Amino acid sequence: MNIAELLGALGVDAAASAGPDLTVRSPIDGGRIAQLREHSAAQANAAIDAAHGAFLAWRQVPAARRGELVRLLGDELRANKQALGRLVSVEAGKILAEGAGEVQEMIDICDFAVGLSRQLYGLTIASERPGHRMMETWHPLGVVGVISAFNFPVAVWSWNTALAIVCGDAVVWKPSEKTPLAALACQALFERALKKFGDAPEGLSQVLIGGREIGQALADHHRVALLSATGSTRMGREVGPRVAARFGRSLLELGGNNAIIVAPSADLDMAARGILFGAVGTAGQRCTSTRRLIVHRSVAGDLLARLEKAYAGARIGNPLDAETLVGPLIDRVAFDGMQAALRQARAEGGKVSGGERRLAGQYPEAWYVAPALVEMPAQTEVVRHETFAPILYVMRYDDFAGALRLQNEVPQGLSSAVFTNDLREAEWFMSASGSDCGIANVNIGTSGAEIGGAFGGEKETGGGRESGSDAWKAYMRRATNTVNYSRELPLAQGIQFGGQP
Numbered sequence: 001m002n003i004a005e006l007l008g009a010l011g012v013d014a015a016a017s018a019g020p021d022l023t024v025r026s027p028i029d030g031g032r033i034a035q036l037r038e039h040s041a042a043q044a045n046a047a048i049d050a051a052h053g054a055f056l057a058w059r060q061v062p063a064a065r066r067g068e069l070v071r072l073l074g075d076e077l078r079a080n081k082q083a084l085g086r087l088v089s090v091e092a093g094k095i096l097a098e099g100a101g102e103v104q105e106m107i108d109i110c111d112f113a114v115g116l117s118r119q120l121y122g123l124t125i126a127s128e129r130p131g132h133r134m135m136e137t138w139h140p141l142g143v144v145g146v147i148s149a150f151n152f153p154v155a156v157w158s159w160n161t162a163l164a165i166v167c168g169d170a171v172v173w174k175p176s177e178k179t180p181l182a183a184l185a186c187q188a189l190f191e192r193a194l195k196k197f198g199d200a201p202e203g204l205s206q207v208l209i210g211g212r213e214i215g216q217a218l219a220d221h222h223r224v225a226l227l228s229a230t231g232s233t234r235m236g237r238e239v240g241p242r243v244a245a246r247f248g249r250s251l252l253e254l255g256g257n258n259a260i261i262v263a264p265s266a267d268l269d270m271a272a273r274g275i276l277f278g279a280v281g282t283a284g285q286r287c288t289s290t291r292r293l294i295v296h297r298s299v300a301g302d303l304l305a306r307l308e309k310a311y312a313g314a315r316i317g318n319p320l321d322a323e324t325l326v327g328p329l330i331d332r333v334a335f336d337g338m339q340a341a342l343r344q345a346r347a348e349g350g351k352v353s354g355g356e357r358r359l360a361g362q363y364p365e366a367w368y369v370a371p372a373l374v375e376m377p378a379q380t381e382v383v384r385h386e387t388f389a390p391i392l393y394v395m396r397y398d399d400f401a402g403a404l405r406l407q408n409e410v411p412q413g414l415s416s417a418v419f420t421n422d423l424r425e426a427e428w429f430m431s432a433s434g435s436d437c438g439i440a441n442v443n444i445g446t447s448g449a450e451i452g453g454a455f456g457g458e459k460e461t462g463g464g465r466e467s468g469s470d471a472w473k474a475y476m477r478r479a480t481n482t483v484n485y486s487r488e489l490p491l492a493q494g495i496q497f498g499g500q501p
């Protein structure tokens with residue numbers, strides 16, 4: 001299927017979005033796959049106003065009925081899993097299994113949200129006053145703005161949208177300018193679901209094509225009650241204060257610098273497999289990619305030998321070929337960033353293997369690389385920085401407290417893991433004095449989260465939580481209600497205010 005057929009199958013009206021502004025290229029060969037019109041800031045503001053109008057109607061629809069729309073969206077995603085997954089592969093360069101896996105994640109969050117639509121519970125709280133009842137109720141919040149990164153071009157939208165829709169909100173999405181076609185496809189599938197649903201208000205879910213100016217319009221608009229922004233820490237630094245300046249809410253999902261600790265008791269075979277998937281999967285372009293390996297000195301030689309063998313066998317190539325494990329980097333900027341980091345690592349005492357460009361003859365306009373293993377003498381400056389490419393820095397440790405210190409002494413706090421069969425180490429890792437990340441795993445790697453848990457991280461990762469658990473609460477406003485069913489008017493804290501009339 002070529003790109004036009006793929007878009008057609010997914011219901012995208014390519015002609016309606018065509019224009020001179022944005023050239024979309026596939027990282028597979030660097031070839032142009034579309035030419036799109038961008039939205040202006042004025043159009044973005046109009047879309048947000050329309051979404052607010054939709055919100056005013058949608059918030060009145062019972063939550064279980066709102067869930068029905070998400071159920072229909074899930075049906076569309078099931079029916080189009082392979083096509084949408086393939087589009088993700090073509091536009092973002094992921095291997096087919098990961099493209100389809102990303103769509104499966106969308107289906108899973110839809111299922112979760114449908115169940116949630118019947119479980120938006122509040123609390124009843126004991127009142128200190130006689131004849132009173134207190135409770136907590138949850139209400140729709142407003143317009144949810146979504147800014148997303150290129151590397152999860154569809155799942156991040158669905159994590160936000162499935163929850164926002166059942167919570168009674170409207171959504172305006174600005175996808176990455178590197179992956180707008182996948183966004184147009186999601187919107188087309190959403191519109192099919194809307195048609196089957198029947199009576200949803202106009203403007204409930206919209207997509208804005210464009211770069212950071214459109215993201216800034218979302219950040220600045222007073223009607224965007226929550227801005228959920230996924231991308232680099234640099235982006236979060238710009239967006240967070242803008243939203244805060246108007247007292248809006250933001251949910252930030254930013255960069256990671258994820259480590260795996262491998263202890264002497266670890267199952268090294270399992271550890272090597274977990275590290276390989278984490279470090280070279282998606283060509284190192286996941287927020288949860290494994291970027292640091294902290295290995296006990298006694299097992300370092302054995303583990304590194306296994307990793308070198310696994311790296312040598314990881315097939316690099318066109319992500320649409322079934323045997324490929326490592327696809328291309330997104331673009332030349334990513335390649336240059338990787339090479340600069342490797343130069344810096346060498347200058348800081350690192351021993352680099354791999355990292356060179358591959359397949360340049362076959363794909364002169366694309367950026368394939370051999371994943372790099374870099375043995376570092378210490379956690380130097382370059383190791384503390386997120387380079388969005390397949391570089392794994394390896395450091396050795398002598399005692400577990402030292403390993404934890406290394407793990408935590410970076411500015412980011414997204415994902416972390418330990419491979420150990422020592423119960424004390426495993427529990428310590430997950431305790432208050434253990435990993436300081438939002439995700440702390442035992443005997444599995446750092447990447448590949450399930451939707452049932454809350455996803456996100458601490459420190460420069462931004463503190464946001466999306467997806468499962470009680471992350472839905474970010475998409476609603478909470479009201480505390482106190483009801484007096486007595487004939488008296490006692491004040492809280494026993495305060496006497498003047499005489500009784």
Ligand code: NAD
Nearest residue numbers: 149150175176212215216231232235238253254255256287
């Ligand atoms: P990026 O920061 O370059 O862009 C992300 C999005 O932000 C894009 O849509 C972009 O147009 C927009 N943007 C950029 N600057 C902006 C500004 N000043 N105002 C408003 N919008 C702006 O990131 P990327 O290269 O697309 O993605 C890679 C980064 O995203 C990595 O750092 C990765 O760790 C991070 N990421 C984090 C998570 C997470 O859940 N924590 C998930 C995926 C990716």
